[in-house]
Amino acid sequence: MSSFRTTGRKIVAIGRNYAEHAKELNNAVPTEPFFFLKPTSSYVDNGGVIEIPKGVVAHFEVELGAVIGRRAKDVRREEAMKYVAGYALGVDMTARNVQDKVKKAGLPWSTAKGFDSFTPISSFIPASSIPDPSNVNLWLKTNGNTRQNGNTKDMIFGIPQLIEHVSSIMTLEEGDLLLTGTPSGVGQTQDGDVMEAGLQLPGESRILAELKMKVKERQGGYVFKL
């Protein structure tokens, strides 16, 4: 499953799964999970470049990703962890001004979430390295300043519930990635920034997964106009 970035076929990303984050964007705290799809063409590996299309206000959202190990359809939460092969650290890059516009118009989020390089992703972390995924620290810095610093214990819906929900709608397959939502502190990043993110077990200095990305304005391609 270490090849999930090149073999997986979908990225299912949960929205508003931390109460503090829902509030910071003036959204209601959800009573059931909801999700959107990101294309696997948006993956970019550690050390790469996040390219921001012209006119786009790009926000970072650091998230714990669960990598699916085998086909999961209608899986109950009690069985769900058997389908998780491991984890990855991801950033759900979001074109916030594009998203604000489509939300008002009732249109899909796919463009706002799906640009090339909008899913920085770490290497694979085997499940055995994270005995309790509901107690992991995740943080994000830009230019050395801490912007997000959360713990997965603050998720509204845990990974088992998320897998139960998603797999009741669409079959999860080997290599699919489930992004589990972002803690508070999301904000803008722009041309010239250096973005770093990390995943750590509480009380341990060892970093389980790490991202260090350059942020650049994209040359060519889509231009967003309000």
Next chain:
Amino acid sequence: MSSFRTTGRKIVAIGRNYAEHAKELNNAVPTEPFFFLKPTSSYVDNGGVIEIPKGVVAHFEVELGAVIGRRAKDVRREEAMKYVAGYALGVDMTARNVQDKVKKAGLPWSTAKGFDSFTPISSFIPASSIPDPSNVNLWLKTNGNTRQNGNTKDMIFGIPQLIEHVSSIMTLEEGDLLLTGTPSGVGQTQDGDVMEAGLQLPGESRILAELKMKVKERQGGYVFKL
């Protein structure tokens, strides 16, 4: 590319690309294309079963699909047809009541469009079989009654423009499917129906691609409540 259903990684589906269809759902006719993603886990082959989750009002939308033959990023419309390996006939099944609810709330369309079996898909049609994709008839019947009967000449944005737009946002890859929107006549299908769809060149009786699906209520899985 005949294996696109098992090897392709995304389905990009265009919304409101026929003026008469935009009007029948009381939507504005778009001035630039928009799209959403469907998961490849929603594919079901000809002869299979479309499963409607309990509580869902499911609508059919018959569409011409273009199968991408090689990596396409920032492709200009003049070059776009070089990236099309062939075609397929698809049905973009839509949970219309789920979609109506999320549109009002500004939420993603992914659930409404992404249930298992919500993308019936024909076998691959090589590009050489359709010399002019902007003049193809596509029709859909339920229980022998014609419900949709359109021609791709009524598309607002042709395939070259769609590829230019999508590939400026996200890279299209070998095996990806571009669903090009549905003509008017969309409507409900339900448990017990037989749905048939076909693709034909004007003035020819030969059917280039064909779908014959059973429609059943899904047992288990997601249940929609308003």
